[in-house]
Amino acid sequence: MLGSMSTIGILRRWWRATLFLVVEGVAGFVSLALLPVGVLLVVFIVIGPGWLVAPLAVRMLRWWAGLARTRTGRFLGESVSQSYPMIPADPTFTDARRLLTASSTRRDAWWVLLHALLAPIAGVLAVGLPLAVVNSLLVPAYWSAMPPGEPVSNPFPVTSWWTAAAMPVVAALYATLALWLVPAMARGVAGLARRLLAPAREAELAARVSALTESRAAALDAHAAELRRIERDLHDGAQNRLVGVVMMLGLAERSLTTNPDQALPQLARAQEAAADALASLRTVVHDIYPPILDELGLDGALSALAGRCAVPCVLDADGLARVPAAVESAAYFVVAEALTNVVKHSGAARVAVTARTAVAGAGQVLTIEVVDDGDGGARERDGGGLVGIRRRARAFEGTVNLNSPVGGPTTLRVELPCG
Structure with a gap:
């Protein structure tokens, strides 16, 4: 029972690795097609006009590498992190140069190069080895139908029933090789992608320190801007209204001694101005932290x-x-x-x-x-x-x-x- 479960587990791992390598093999041919495009882009950048499309090229490179991270993460059962500098909406020449020379761009470019060279080979082997097993098992059935001068070679010429009888042994060797090599190649391809596409630990720490420094500076800027806004709102709103209230109360006080009939309307206007000042203060407080969030x-x-x-x-x-x-x-x-x-x-x-x-x-x-x-x-x-x-x-x-x-x-x- 345990042996049967172990065999099923091995076959599942082999099948999963085979599917992964087949997909990576197809993707590897796409990476291979991208290599001459990258060479042309480098040439155009050296000449000059390539800087105009550099941000778009970096964005496409990130998209292609992002798909590889998704595939690799799905196969490994873990997420492959990424860390990229932001691409501005209207990049300048300096922005384009910074994007092209960034360590993340270099890592992605190295991955495309190695992926184009290795993934197609791994994909062909992942398909070829199982087909070799099937072919070896079928050789005894059709070797005799081949022309005398064109014998089956798998991996040696099959010219007699004795050599044909050895084909099941060859099939077993191919199967053993496939069960070992295909998962190993899948781990290698996935490991290479994880190593190149995920930022190094030192780079992650440096990026984290940089992000914390930037966020701290941004928090201080936001705090300073908020204080300036509050000061402006108080000065232009509540403070002016309170000054008006004080002036109106002073006029009402003077009217009490000279013309008492005018004091009451002036007090009413002062009350209205005080209400306006209170409303302005409430608006300022609301803009600091809206009470509706708590409610x-x-x-x-x-x-x-x-x-x-x-x-x-x-x-x-x-x-x-x-x-x-x-x-x-x-x-x-x-x-x-x-x-x-x-x-x-x-x-x-x-x-x-x-x-x-x-x-x-x-x-x-x-x-x-x-x-x-x-x-x-x-x-x-x-x-x-x-x-x-x-x-x-x-x-x-x-x-x-x-x-x-x-x-x-x-x-x-x-x-x-x-x-």
């Missing part, structure tokens, strides 16, 4: 934003779970700023907001997507809302992706790690 949670707060939006807004928050309060606050303001931009600049007739949480690695990621059918052509400008959204996301080591072709639609996707 209704993020989904309820987003629903309130969608309901107040001047452009018809559809909200999908079915996949949303509770996350830390700081992340919920950032997500709320991201959606609020995005909807404000849609109303002011997009000319859209409809906007859709999707918010959901998903497990990523050891934690959760809150993903927000805002899609409108407006005119498109959105760009980040200093002091604009998109810059503020990116600043908030960077404070949490999050990412912001904006796709806004001229003519629309515009898609804003923000991912916020939840710790």
Whole structure:
């Protein structure tokens, strides 16, 4: 019983490895076809015009390497991590040079080269060895039908029944070789992909330190910008109104001694100004941390934003779970700023907001997507809302992706790690 289970396990591992190598073999021929394209790109980069398409080439290389990570991770039963520098929406010459010389690009290029050389061979062997087993078993049935001058060679010429009788032994040798070699080749191909496509431990630590430094700087920038905004709101709003209240009360005090009939209307105006100042203070407090987040949670707060939006807004928050309060606050303001931009600049007739949480690695990621059918052509400008959204996301080591072709639609996707 145990022996039968062990045999079934060996056959399953061999079959799984065979399927993996067949797919990798086909993909290897694609990688082989990409090599001359890469050589031409290098030549064009040396000449000059290649810099214009370098970001697109890097994006395609990352896509192809990403498919390999998915296949490798599925075969190994573990995720193959990736770490890439961001590709700007409008890359400059410096950005293109940085992308081409990045260690991640070099790793992906080395993988394509080795994959093109090794994967097709491994794929052919994974198919050829089982076919050799089948052929060896069939040789005794058809060797005698071959022309006298063209004997079957598998692996030696079969010219008699004695040599034909040895074919089952040859088939057993081929089968043993296939059962051992195919899984070994699959592990080798997968291991090579994992080694080249996953960032090195030192690179991961360096990238992590860099990301933490950047997020700390972004958090400080966001904090400073928030303090400036609060100071501006207090100065332009509540402070001016309170100054007006003090002046009105001073006039009312003077009127009590000179013209008591005017004191009551002045006190009424002072009361109205005080109410306006209180409302302004409440607005400032609301913009620091909206109380609605505590009352209704993020989904309820987003629903309130969608309901107040001047452009018809559809909200999908079915996949949303509770996350830390700081992340919920950032997500709320991201959606609020995005909807404000849609109303002011997009000319859209409809906007859709999707918010959901998903497990990523050891934690959760809150993903927000805002899609409108407006005119498109959105760009980040200093002091604009998109810059503020990116600043908030960077404070949490999050990412912001904006796709806004001229003519629309515009898609804003923000991912916020939840710790």
